[in-house]
Amino acid sequence: QVQLVESGGGLVKAGGSLRLSCAAAGRSFSIYTMAWFRQAPGKEREFVAAITGSGSSGYYADSVKGRFTISRDNTKNTVSLQMNSLKPEDTAVYCCAAQFGADYYSPRRYSYWGQGTQVTVAS
16 A cells, blocks of 8 residues: 655746646555656646556657656655646646556556646646
């Protein structure tokens, strides 16, 4: 069992930056693949980025590649998402998620979810 709590969302102007964090409570954090998903009003949940348990590999949606960076600190049980060059279309609720496996892109593979944090990018 893993409990996930996100923080760091807010309102930012287009071109600005935000850093999201997700704190995990539970055992063996390093065995979980961690990811960020987002959901905008009226849209389906969308994959943003994932990172392997060791932190050695990251995976990104094309829409955020080159702008967002996912990282993790297994000593602190945290995963972060650094978001640069934000665009209005990045506006959404961002959730972190955890799974045992390596099917990075499908939300159905993730067993544990946080409540989410709102990111709003003003034009």
